[in-house]
Amino acid sequence: MRLVREAMSQETSLSMNAAVVRVGHRVGVNSDTLRGWVKQARINAGEVAGVTTTDAATIKALEREVRELKRANEILLAASSFFARELDPRLPF
Secondary structure (H helix, E strand, O other): OHHHHHHHHHOOOOOHHHHHHHHHHHHOOOHHHHHHHHHHHHHHHOOOOOOOHHHHHHHHHHHHHHHHHHHHHHHHHHHHHHHHHHHOOOOOO
């Protein structure tokens, strides 16, 4: 990523894509992979809009927690209806 930034600063007419292809070929990294790393680094640095790596990790953890809580609520709802039927003498077994 540093090499891409240096290439762009040394040759101002060089686009990010051209710099990524040039550097990726030199260091043996797939240009698409390197492009993704550079884009994410720019987002993390606040240079462009997007979801930062830490925000993405936080969102993923919160989504996991929501799934677990929904599952727990379903279990509790099923258990409460089961025990309500057990305690109600009017209902057949």
